[in-house]
Every structure is written in C-alpha cells, then in structure tokens.
Amino acid sequence: MTTTSTPASEPLTRQVSHHVSQSVFDGSRLRVVLLVEVYDGAQQQFLETYEQLRSHVESVPGHLGEQLCQSIENPSQWLITSEWESAPPFLNWVSSEEHVRMVKPLHSCVRDTRSLRFHVVRETNNASAGADTAREGLQASPRIGDGVIRHALTFTVKPGSEAAVARLLAEYASPEPRVDDTTRLCRTSLFLHGNRVVRAIEVRGDLLAALRHVAEQPEVRAVEEAVNPYLEQDRDLADPESARVFYTRAALPAVHHVTAGEEDPAAQRHALSYPARPGCGMRLAQLLSERDEAAADDPRSPVLCSTIFQRDDVVVRLVDVRGGIDVAGDPAVALGLPDPGQVAELTTLLDGAADGTAGPPAVGDALARALRGARMDLVTDRRAADA
Structure with missing residues (x-):
C-alpha cells in the first residue's frame, strides 16, 4: 500500500460534503x-x-x-x-x-x-456466520454531516391566547450564543400553527449543554414564567419533576435532514405543519423525507434545505426556500410532494379535521388550500452573527 504525506507547510483541512443527508x-x-x-x-x-x-x-x-x-x-x-x-x-x-x-x-x-x-x-460476528448475516441491518455507508445538531420543542397554548404568547416569545432578549469552548447556539426559529408553538434550534457541539444553557438564562426564564398561564399543559419550572415531564413531552426530534449543496443568504425560512391521522405520523415523515431527498438532487428545486421533525402524530417540516415558498408556482413542490402518486398517499395520512381542510388535498385548488393550511406563522427567526 502506498501512502502520501502532507507537507508541513500545508494546513490540514476537513473534507465536508455540501450535500448533507441525515435520516432515521x-x-x-x-x-x-x-x-x-x-x-x-x-x-x-x-x-x-x-x-x-x-x-x-x-x-x-x-x-x-x-x-x-x-x-x-x-x-x-x-x-x-x-x-x-x-x-x-x-x-x-x-x-x-x-x-x-x-x-x-x-x-x-x-x-x-x-x-x-x-x-x-x-460489527464483528462469529466466524461461522455468513457474509450476508454479518451485513444484515447495518448502515451501508457513513453519512457526512455539517456539524450542526437540529432539535425542536413543541407545546400548545390555550385557544385565544395565541397573540399574547407570540408577543412574549418574539420580544425576549436572545441568550449569549457561546455556551462553552465547544458548543454554541447557531439559530433559533419559532413558529405558531393555530395554538401549537414550535421552537426549532440549531447547535454546534453538545445539544444537551446548549439546552441547559438557554434554560438557565434569566431573560429566558422570565419569558417562560410569563408564558406558563397560557399553557394547556401545566408546568412548574421550579419543580424538577414537573419541568422534566413537560420537556419530555415537548421534545420534537429531527428525523430527517437534507441540504441541497448550495447556500443562498437570501433564502427564506418557512415551517409547514402536517397533522397526521392517528398512528400515521412516522410514515408521513418518511414520505416527506423521500421527496426531500429527490428534491435535493434536482437543481431546479427551490428548496435548499429541509428538516423534518416528528413526534407521534405531529409532523413539522422546516424548509429554507430560494425566493420564497410561493416562487415555484406549484403548491405541491412547496409541500414536498410533486409526485402525483405520493400526493394521493398523502390523502390517506393527513388528518383533514386537524388541518382545517374539508376533504383530502387531492389536486388543484384543494392542494393550494392544503399549502395555506400547512403554513405556520413565523414568530421569530434569529441567527448568531457568526453562525
């Protein structure tokens, strides 16, 4: 085997793929x-x-x-x-x-x-096991990340309190982005859909350390206390057990993320809510992930980056779109479902009663209504200066 060395004068650099795909x-x-x-x-x-x-x-x-x-x-x-x-x-x-x-x-x-x-x-198996057995259930190849961990929290507020909650969550002072020598907050995006709040965060380093850092900030604690009376689920942040249960139920993990391989500082961030029928949340998230993978390989797609969050029947898709979410002219593209066959499957997975639509979002005007019903209202989107 032949090896080559890097001259001392040449800096060592990491190879980072612009096309990033992470999935469960x-x-x-x-x-x-x-x-x-x-x-x-x-x-x-x-x-x-x-x-x-x-x-x-x-x-x-x-x-x-x-x-x-x-x-x-x-x-x-x-x-x-x-x-x-x-x-x-x-x-x-x-x-x-x-x-x-x-x-x-x-x-x-x-x-x-x-x-x-x-x-x-x-993994290492017994020598008597066949090669096929040794490979069974293994990840085929290493994934290339971008060094960013994505996570979200979601909770509901009492109907009628949405405007008051939005004001409280939009006006708080941003916490110091630096957590420690290895961890920092990169971006926080907060959306409302009806009475559901979704807060998505991007972190470099240790996610748990970042979450604890944010929770300890006086300005953040003050806002959380002010929001407490509006929550549908009671919580007492002074009680560790109450806080633990609340944040366990609020966790909305990222199940899929894909980046197309190019950046556009003018790209707009949007969030779309896809309320699933009971028991269909995971399949709905998987369907959306398949389409986002295909879109990432299509240079004509306006979607530059997509993250899908899912817990139970709550599915949220966070997208960075070139030129805005309506630029494509086709609501199916913005919804992540340009394939007619997958639009048909969507009708069997979406909870029409939950998203406010009358009947399945099949084609034409119904699909446009589905896009309008899925779009979440932006409350705040804050990016660290050097993120």
Whole structure:
C-alpha cells in the first residue's frame, strides 16, 4: 500500500460534503446508549426499579435486547445499552405516554441521564456466520454531516391566547450564543400553527449543554414564567419533576435532514405543519423525507434545505426556500410532494379535521388550500452573527 504525506507547510483541512443527508429511515439497526448517574446510596433502589421495568421494555415491538452495566470506578455511574431493529420503533416508544409513565419511578434515584443514539455501521460476528448475516441491518455507508445538531420543542397554548404568547416569545432578549469552548447556539426559529408553538434550534457541539444553557438564562426564564398561564399543559419550572415531564413531552426530534449543496443568504425560512391521522405520523415523515431527498438532487428545486421533525402524530417540516415558498408556482413542490402518486398517499395520512381542510388535498385548488393550511406563522427567526 502506498501512502502520501502532507507537507508541513500545508494546513490540514476537513473534507465536508455540501450535500448533507441525515435520516432515521435507512432501516439500519439502532444502538441506544443511556448514561445514568444515580444518587449516592441509591444503587440498590435503582437496580430494583430497573428490574421491575425490564419486562415492559422487552415486550416493546422492535426491541432486540439490552444490557445494564455499572462502572468499576464510580458505583454511581451506570450504563444501559439497548439494540433495536431500526430507529422508528424506538422513537415511537420513547415519545409515548407509556414511556413517560414507565420511567417516572426512576426519577427518585437518578440524578442525571444522557441518551445517545447510533446506527450500527460495522460489527464483528462469529466466524461461522455468513457474509450476508454479518451485513444484515447495518448502515451501508457513513453519512457526512455539517456539524450542526437540529432539535425542536413543541407545546400548545390555550385557544385565544395565541397573540399574547407570540408577543412574549418574539420580544425576549436572545441568550449569549457561546455556551462553552465547544458548543454554541447557531439559530433559533419559532413558529405558531393555530395554538401549537414550535421552537426549532440549531447547535454546534453538545445539544444537551446548549439546552441547559438557554434554560438557565434569566431573560429566558422570565419569558417562560410569563408564558406558563397560557399553557394547556401545566408546568412548574421550579419543580424538577414537573419541568422534566413537560420537556419530555415537548421534545420534537429531527428525523430527517437534507441540504441541497448550495447556500443562498437570501433564502427564506418557512415551517409547514402536517397533522397526521392517528398512528400515521412516522410514515408521513418518511414520505416527506423521500421527496426531500429527490428534491435535493434536482437543481431546479427551490428548496435548499429541509428538516423534518416528528413526534407521534405531529409532523413539522422546516424548509429554507430560494425566493420564497410561493416562487415555484406549484403548491405541491412547496409541500414536498410533486409526485402525483405520493400526493394521493398523502390523502390517506393527513388528518383533514386537524388541518382545517374539508376533504383530502387531492389536486388543484384543494392542494393550494392544503399549502395555506400547512403554513405556520413565523414568530421569530434569529441567527448568531457568526453562525
């Protein structure tokens, strides 16, 4: 094998692909790593509680198995690793009310947790296993990211309070973007759709550290306290358990992101809401992701960047569009469904009652009405100066 060296005078640079695609829909097996810090002296209580919960987890569809480990250096540190057939079954379960109720007994003995999710790319198998078995369920190739983590939170406010909530959320002072030496906030975009609020954030570095940083800012806490009376779900930010449950239910993870490979500083950011029929949220998000992948390879597409967030039957698509969302002239393009066959499938997945449309958004005027009904109202879109 021949190797080449880089002259000392030439700086080393990272190779970054302009076309970025990150997705939970590639069918690869998923490894979930949960780091747990237990209160001193609560190790036995934690183990007994975990034993009571284990049988429930084992029966969850898509769950393949897991291990519970304890640190040999610090008895307060535990590690739970679990394997899943793919990411969608895990995401469906971890966002369910069943999961919220199931893990509640752990909170009395756990100081902190951190969850990491990985697709399986390569693994070592028994030598007697065939090559096909060794490759089964593995991610085909490494994905190339852009160094940005995308996440969103969503919650509903009492009907009639939307204007007051929008004013509160639009007027707060932006927190310091620098979190630490490795983490910073890049962009925060906030939208309203009816009485539903969606706050999307982009972070470089540690997402959890960024979320904690924002929550600790006095100006942010003041706004959150002012919003509390308008929330449909009660919360008490001074009560760690109340805050934990609220933000667990509010989490709206990014399930797909694709960037077309070019940037346009004049691109407009929009958010579209796709209320799904009960049980259809994940399939709807996957359908949209397939179309966004195709659009990213089409130089004629006005959509430069798309992120799909999904939890249960809430599906939100955040798009950066060249020239504005109406520039294409075809509402199907803006909706992410230029393929007539997929427009037809959309009619079986969308909850018409929830999005305010009368009947399925099939073609023509009905599709234009669907676009108008899906568009969310921008409250604020703030980008860090050097993001």
